[in-house]
Amino acid sequence: MNRKIHIVFYRQEGNLLLYTWCFDGASVNETDSFFIRFKDNPVYAEDVQIIVAALKNLGRRGAEDRYLRDEDNASALPIAASKLRLYCIKGHKYCLLLGGGGIKSSQRVQDSPDAYPHFRRMNAVEKSFRKAIAAGDLRWDGDGLIGDFILEIDV
Amino acid sequence: MSKLFDEVASQTPPHVQYFVDMSFDISDRIQNLLEAKGMQQKDLALALGKQESEVSKWLSGTHNFTLKTLAKITSILQADLVKVVNQASTVPGPQMRTEVLGPWDAPKPEDILLFDKADGESSALPQPQTAKIILLAA
Numbered sequence: 531m532n533r534k535i536h537i538v539f540y541r542q543e544g545n546l547l548l549y550t551w552c553f554d555g556a557s558v559n560e561t562d563s564f565f566i567r568f569k570d571n572p573v574y575a576e577d578v579q580i581i582v583a584a585l586k587n588l589g590r591r592g593a594e595d596r597y598l599r600d601e602d603n604a605s606a607l608p609i610a611a612s613k614l615r616l617y618c619i620k621g622h623k624y625c626l627l628l629g630g631g632g633i634k635s636s637q638r639v640q641d642s643p644d645a646y647p648h649f650r651r652m653n654a655v656e657k658s659f660r661k662a663i664a665a666g667d668l669r670w671d672g673d674g675l676i677g678d679f680i681l682e683i684d685v
Numbered sequence: 686m687s688k689l690f691d692e693v694a695s696q697t698p699p700h701v702q703y704f705v706d707m708s709f710d711i712s713d714r715i716q717n718l719l720e721a722k723g724m725q726q727k728d729l730a731l732a733l734g735k736q737e738s739e740v741s742k743w744l745s746g747t748h749n750f751t752l753k754t755l756a757k758i759t760s761i762l763q764a765d766l767v768k769v770v771n772q773a774s775t776v777p778g779p780q781m782r783t784e785v786l787g788p789w790d791a792p793k794p795e796d797i798l799l800f801d802k803a804d805g806e807s808s809a810l811p812q813p814q815t816a817k818i819i820l821l822a823a
């Protein structure tokens with residue numbers, strides 16, 4: 531099923547430009563949905579804090595590949611010290627498109643019912659995103675993301 | 686926009702922030718040493734009898750290093766990752782903080798040096814971008 535999504539600017543953290551996305555008609559973007567779900571959960575609150583602290587470090591150091599975990603064609607934070615995964619796509623060293631995330635409860639993400647839908651969505655966004663870049667509808671540059679911020683993803 | 690991000694950041698206890706900052710500093714230090722020695726992650730993994738994926742975790746910026754792991758990496762790379770001065774044990778309740786030193790800064794004698802990620806180990810003068818984590822006596 532194809533669904534329309536909107537890419538929206540999230541924040542600038544140091545030198546790092548962060549974007550996120552939301553489904554058409556949704557009132558909350560995927561990244562804030564992730565924070566809302568876990569920030570006050572006593573089991574996962576510290577994991578959320580680690581992710582935010584890691585993003586702040588990426589803002590100072592740049593989003594080096596080694597700071598990000600490969601998740602098929604997408605990426606995720608953090609690599610270690612947490613059961614949570616926040617999915618993302620790296621545009622370049624100073625530009626990330628964040629998505630949502632969930633609890634990675636198993637070795638294979640396919641066996642993690644909480645994280646897997648977010649993994650699939652982020653990879654669907656990546657596929658659509660890559661097509662838009664190839665078609666020239668979107669491009670990253672030093673000032674961030676430029677072009678059509680509405681995409682369709684197959685989820 | 687992103688008020689929740691700010692809310693989480695403001696609620697993050699200092700020890701969590703220190704943990705992540707120090708883990709990033711150590712991972713960058715290891716990466717810099719590998720590059721300076723012309724080594725790759727797989728070389729370090731091989732020398733330590735570890736999987737390359739384990740070394741990838743060390744370089745991720747969010748790994749919770751054990752002292753034993755740091756000691757093993759230090760022994761292979763033959764350069765300090767973390768330095769601790771004995772004075773630490775004589776100061777009750779030292780306050781730990783991180784500080785980035787520029788080339789014009791030098792650690793004070795009372796500073797307890799924990800970590801030095803300068804690129805040039807043997808350079809006489811500190812280079813720009815030199816960063817140090819120090820443990821200061823309260």
